Amino acid sequence: MKYLFVHQNFPGQFVHLLRDLQARGGNEIVFISETGRMQIPGVRRVSYRLPPPARVDASAPVAELARAMQRAAEVARAARTLRGLGYVPDIIIGHHGWGEMLELADVYPDVPMLGYYEFFYHPTGLDVGFDPEFAPASGVAPLVRARNTLNLLALAGSGWGHSPTRFQRDTYPDWARTRITLLPEGVDLDRCAPDPQAGMRPFVLGDIHVAAGEKLVTYIARDLEPYRGFHVFMRALPHILRARGDVRVIVVGGDGVSYGGRAPDGRTWRQHMLAELGGTLDTERVHFAGRVGYGDFCRLLQRSDVHVYLTYPFVVSWSLREAMASGCAIVGSRTPPVAEFLHDGRTARLVPFLDPRRIADGVVELLEDGRLARRLRASVRAQAERTLDMHAYMARYHRLIGQLVAGACPDRLTGAA
Numbered sequence: 001m002k003y004l005f006v007h008q009n010f011p012g013q014f015v016h017l018l019r020d021l022q023a024r025g026g027n028e029i030v031f032i033s034e035t036g037r038m039q040i041p042g043v044r045r046v047s048y049r050l051p052p053p054a055r056v057d058a059s060a061p062v063a064e065l066a067r068a069m070q071r072a073a074e075v076a077r078a079a080r081t082l083r084g085l086g087y088v089p090d091i092i093i094g095h096h097g098w099g100e101m102l103e104l105a106d107v108y109p110d111v112p113m114l115g116y117y118e119f120f121y122h123p124t125g126l127d128v129g130f131d132p133e134f135a136p137a138s139g140v141a142p143l144v145r146a147r148n149t150l151n152l153l154a155l156a157g158s159g160w161g162h163s164p165t166r167f168q169r170d171t172y173p174d175w176a177r178t179r180i181t182l183l184p185e186g187v188d189l190d191r192c193a194p195d196p197q198a199g200m201r202p203f204v205l206g207d208i209h210v211a212a213g214e215k216l217v218t219y220i221a222r223d224l225e226p227y228r229g230f231h232v233f234m235r236a237l238p239h240i241l242r243a244r245g246d247v248r249v250i251v252v253g254g255d256g257v258s259y260g261g262r263a264p265d266g267r268t269w270r271q272h273m274l275a276e277l278g279g280t281l282d283t284e285r286v287h288f289a290g291r292v293g294y295g296d297f298c299r300l301l302q303r304s305d306v307h308v309y310l311t312y313p314f315v316v317s318w319s320l321r322e323a324m325a326s327g328c329a330i331v332g333s334r335t336p337p338v339a340e341f342l343h344d345g346r347t348a349r350l351v352p353f354l355d356p357r358r359i360a361d362g363v364v365e366l367l368e369d370g371r372l373a374r375r376l377r378a379s380v381r382a383q384a385e386r387t388l389d390m391h392a393y394m395a396r397y398h399r400l401i402g403q404l405v406a407g408a409c410p411d412r413l414t415g416a417a
Contacts, residue, residue: 002028006094010036048074061146068099076103096154112404113159120171127312167337186393187325194327195302208287218304220252227259229310234273238280239360301326327381329373331362347380
């Protein structure tokens with residue numbers, strides 16, 4: 001088959017599908033993107049370059065829409081070049097979040113399109129206003145609703161959609177869910193797997209050294225920011241370190257902002273929280289590793305004695321799935337996206353997102369109750385094997401693609417997260 005993928009940052013959410021298609025052989029794969037350094041054999045990259053932002057004397061969401069339409073035009077231009085060279089895909093697969101796919105039906109009107117629907121914004125009840133420490137500005141509701149313009153334009157088209165979790169799919173209106181298949185994403189269960197001997201060996205990550213038998217608490221996010229609970233995790237650390245003198249903490253994540261805003265004092269959130277905590281934090285036992293390679297990421301999860309995962313009611317990170325597959329003893333936030341994956345007392349300890357002391361208590365409990373930690377580790381790995389298997393994920397993905405290419409109406413539910 002011939003595939004055309006679209007995502008502004010190659011390979012985006014499609015890395016596993018691309019590798020699977022390449023391994024199967026016999027497919028032609030073209031990927032239109034703006035950026036991305038990864039190389040995948042057998043995938044031909046077509047890059048587009050955005051012109052300078054259009055001069056729009058209007059609100060920020062209108063400016064975002066103008067930028068999205070520029071992206072749509074550039075992607076359509078690249079697609080027309082491909083069509084002129086004789087490339088007509090059997091299916092187009094891409095992400096709707098940046099508007100890139102909006103004009104592709106004009107270029108390939110008879111080609112089925114499968115779009116990734118990640119999140120439908122709401123002015124209340126989800127991420128906006130969830131954290132009282134960061135109250136939304138007055139008049140934010142119209143701006144939040146306006147940000148759904150791209151979602152609505154995509155839903156008005158003729159393509160089909162998929163979402164990776166029930167929580168994410170259910171952020172969309174009832175009428176839209178009839179065209180969005182639930183397609184739970186998988187994990188490489190062989191690479192992300194428990195290593196029962198990891199704690200018995202010294203662990204080295206850059207210049208960070210953890211001795212054999214020393215207790216290790218881990219926290220991982222793409223960027224250290226409130227959306228992923230970095231601020232409340234940091235406030236929990238003094239309690240954890242006072243309770244256990246044998247604990248080290250490794251924090252993985254960049255100093256940028258993936259979601260939400262910057263710290264109010266203009267510093268990074270890491271600098272902001274270190275300044276807030278001052279002398280209450282034993283910095284000799286807290287290590288900031290920045291961003292790490294995937295191999296080190298997997299080794300860190302295997303070595304972790306307790307892993308903390310927190311998030312607003314928002315898109316769940318891939319790292320949660322990988323922590324489950326690695327058999328981590330997880331302390332997670334009792335928020336809807338996490339509760340879809342984990343159950344308190346069965347596969348993890350779930351705690352209130354906004355309560356640093358309860359987070360600390362959950363961590364200390366798992367550090368001190370070895371029997372509970374071992375039971376949760378075994379249960380969460382078993383849950384991952386049942387629900388996050390990469391081979392099952394790929395089978396569901398190919399089934400959905402096959403239905404679309406055949407012109408059939410796809411199943412709305414292809415699996416359970």
